[in-house]
Amino acid sequence: MGYEVDIHDLKFQLFDWLPAEDLLGAEKFADWDMENVEMVIDEAVRIAREELGPTNEDGDRIGSHWEDGRVTVPESFKSAYQTVREGGWVGCVSSPEYGGLGLPDLVGAAVNELFAGANLSFSLSSLLTRGTAHLIENFGTDELKATYCERLISGEWTGTMCLTEPQAGSDVGASTSKAEPQDDGSYLISGEKIFITYGEHDMTDNIVHAVLARTPDAPAGTRGLSLFAVPKFRVAADGALGEPNDVYCAGVEHKLGIHGSPTCSIIFGREGACQGFLLGEEGQGMRQMFQMMNSARLEVGLQAAAVAGAAQQAALAYAKERLQMRHWTGGPGQVPIVEHPDVRRMLLSSSAYVQAMRALLLRTAYYIDMAHVAEGEERERYQALVELLTPVCKAWCSDWGFRVTEWCLQVFGGYGYTRDYPAEQYLRDNKIASIYEGTNGIQALDFVARKLPARGGQAVREVLGAAAATAKELAGDDQLGGSARLLGEAVAQIGAILEQVPKRDDGRLIVVLNAVPMLDSFGTLLGAHFLLEQASMASGRLAELLAEKGVDPADARELLESNEDAAFLHNKVQSAMHFCYRALPSVTAQSVAILAGEKTAMEAVF
Numbered sequence: 001m002g003y004e005v006d007i008h009d010l011k012f013q014l015f016d017w018l019p020a021e022d023l024l025g026a027e028k029f030a031d032w033d034m035e036n037v038e039m040v041i042d043e044a045v046r047i048a049r050e051e052l053g054p055t056n057e058d059g060d061r062i063g064s065h066w067e068d069g070r071v072t073v074p075e076s077f078k079s080a081y082q083t084v085r086e087g088g089w090v091g092c093v094s095s096p097e098y099g100g101l102g103l104p105d106l107v108g109a110a111v112n113e114l115f116a117g118a119n120l121s122f123s124l125s126s127l128l129t130r131g132t133a134h135l136i137e138n139f140g141t142d143e144l145k146a147t148y149c150e151r152l153i154s155g156e157w158t159g160t161m162c163l164t165e166p167q168a169g170s171d172v173g174a175s176t177s178k179a180e181p182q183d184d185g186s187y188l189i190s191g192e193k194i195f196i197t198y199g200e201h202d203m204t205d206n207i208v209h210a211v212l213a214r215t216p217d218a219p220a221g222t223r224g225l226s227l228f229a230v231p232k233f234r235v236a237a238d239g240a241l242g243e244p245n246d247v248y249c250a251g252v253e254h255k256l257g258i259h260g261s262p263t264c265s266i267i268f269g270r271e272g273a274c275q276g277f278l279l280g281e282e283g284q285g286m287r288q289m290f291q292m293m294n295s296a297r298l299e300v301g302l303q304a305a306a307v308a309g310a311a312q313q314a315a316l317a318y319a320k321e322r323l324q325m326r327h328w329t330g331g332p333g334q335v336p337i338v339e340h341p342d343v344r345r346m347l348l349s350s351s352a353y354v355q356a357m358r359a360l361l362l363r364t365a366y367y368i369d370m371a372h373v374a375e376g377e378e379r380e381r382y383q384a385l386v387e388l389l390t391p392v393c394k395a396w397c398s399d400w401g402f403r404v405t406e407w408c409l410q411v412f413g414g415y416g417y418t419r420d421y422p423a424e425q426y427l428r429d430n431k432i433a434s435i436y437e438g439t440n441g442i443q444a445l446d447f448v449a450r451k452l453p454a455r456g457g458q459a460v461r462e463v464l465g466a467a468a469a470t471a472k473e474l475a476g477d478d479q480l481g482g483s484a485r486l487l488g489e490a491v492a493q494i495g496a497i498l499e500q501v502p503k504r505d506d507g508r509l510i511v512v513l514n515a516v517p518m519l520d521s522f523g524t525l526l527g528a529h530f531l532l533e534q535a536s537m538a539s540g541r542l543a544e545l546l547a548e549k550g551v552d553p554a555d556a557r558e559l560l561e562s563n564e565d566a567a568f569l570h571n572k573v574q575s576a577m578h579f580c581y582r583a584l585p586s587v588t589a590q591s592v593a594i595l596a597g598e599k600t601a602m603e604a605v606f
């Protein structure tokens with residue numbers, strides 16, 4: 001069973017729902033127009049289906065292996081890497097100054113969904129490489145930029161992000177890795193980092209690590225951390241690869257999923273000879289690293305949505321083929337399981353959540369682009385929206401992306417539990433998204449403590465106001481009215497939480513205790529809002545299509561079953577309604593507990 005994606009939905013969201021064409025009118029994207037962007041997406045779909053998808057099982061079954069400090073990845077990853085590298089995909093959104101394609105983040109997000117859905121383990125190396133290159137581009141000296149940026153963005157070398165240490169996971173400020181300044185302006189790096197994705201591998205000749213370390217006399221906590229570029233092999237002035245830089249891989253983790261992605265323990269300076277180069281200023285490392293982490297958080301959300309989307313497509317294909325039991329209305333013989341109401345419920349819930357995740361992620365990517373091309377207050381406004389939505393993209397999509405893979409496995413029945421089908425790999429692979437790049441618990445704390453109150457709550461007011469306006473606009477719609485009213489209620493409930501909880505004596509505890517439910521409610525509200533906007537658009541188009549064909553809407557079943565566009569538009573409306581009725585009430589459920597100040601978890605004795 002190969003990789004499949006709902007390309008119809010991806011293109012609808014990219015090109016119809018979001019104003020991609022207007023974005024391409026900005027000077028920054030002058031090299032791109034709608035036609036060549038569509039060609040980029042079509043080519044990315046081809047690569048995902050034909051070149052990356054077939055390597056996904058190798059990643060899982062063969063995995064990555066450590067021996068004597070060296071790590072090997074499956075052979076098929078190496079040829080896939082050449083394809084991705086030669087196509088310029090590693091730097092598809094990177095700056096053309098260093099050889100990147102300079103595509104909008106919106107298009108990059110769609111490409112990332114395709115590649116991560118086809119092979120999550122494999123796609124991680126490009127994510128990290130792009131991030132390392134951007135850090136050097138933004139904070140490196142001219143010499144560092146000249147040495148590393150082009151070689152990373154072209155994919156000749158790969159990059160990593162090195163924060164985690166055995167005692168410093170969520171608590172990055174507890175890091176103890178050291179950086180001693182040297183007379184030549186470089187630093188001697190020492191310490192052990194763990195869980196480093198693609199920290200060592202055999203796909204490229206060199207690896208550039210972005211490492212957080214502490215200079216002598218630096219203050220405790222994150223304020224004392226500085227950021228360094230640390231190559232695996234030193235690079236001579238003429239760009240030639242020099243001697244090894246005392247970076248040793250001590251092993252790889254044996255994990256639940258993403259077996260193809262090596263998760264490495266890296267010892268820097270085992271022999272006291274690891275040279276690192278400061279990026280920016282001392283003590284600014286955490287702030288700088290956040291630049292990489294913020295885009296990585298959006299990408300982790302994308303990964304989860306992508307794998308969930310792949311699982312949904314696989315489950316749908318299986319449900320159309322697998323015959324079991326009679327039709328629920330009776331009749332002779334077995335029918336495909338897609339006819340059974342419970343299977344249909346699981347399939348539509350999965351599809352609706354995937355569409356909602358995609359909408360949230362693409363809309364946020366669009367805001368990132370607007371924050372680059374807009375000016376003055378508008379730029380500030382988009383930046384505030386990006387900051388508010390980043391933890392929601394990461395945590396909401398990874399929590400629900402994982403649940404979708406579980407529903408999809410269920411559709412396969414017993415076969416889903418076996419290795420005969422990819423459902424179990426999707427489930428195992430997708431679990432990581434709620435853990436790395438800052439666990440979802442930490443994302444939620446960031447959301448409630450920093451992002452909601454930021455700028456006097458301006459961004460959250462804008463988001464809630466827009467959802468309320470959509471609810472009001474559609475409240476009288478024959479088909480979407482009931483869903484829109486549920487959206488309106490959810491807006492009111494979140495508004496009540498934001499207004500009432502801070503006034504309580506135990507408000508601070510209620511906020512931290514409910515950080516995850518609050519983020520979850522907010523993500524659900526955004527998903528419903530965006531799906532309703534899309535449904536309203538789809539419903540208008542469907543009406544036009546039926547009128548064109550001279551088909552009465554009350555008698556359209558035959559056309560829906562034979563016309564792909566009509567079926568897509570119809571399902572778009574059904575998915576939005578399904579999501580509003582099935583997911584939005586969870587906001588009410590959470591608000592009951594939050595507004596009542598329920599805190600038994602703190603009273604329980606553990």
Ligand SMILES: Cc1cc2nc3c(=O)[nH]c(=O)nc-3n(C[C@H](O)[C@H](O)[C@H](O)COP(=O)(O)OP(=O)(O)OC[C@H]3O[C@@H](n4cnc5c(N)ncnc54)[C@H](O)[C@@H]3O)c2cc1C
Pocket residue numbers: 160161162163164168169170171194195196197198255263432435436437438439440441442445
């Ligand atoms: C496959 C994989 C790849 C990774 N890749 C990288 C990489 O490339 N680079 C890198 O630097 N790191 C990487 N990591 C590390 C990853 O980011 C950390 O595992 C993660 O940040 C959590 O840290 P921890 O494992 O120490 O968990 P802990 O920090 O010990 O957390 C354990 C639990 O406690 C919760 N918790 C902790 N503190 C709080 C709090 N204040 N309030 C509420 N809950 C809290 C957490 O949410 C979590 O549920 C990777 C990890 C894995 C498994």
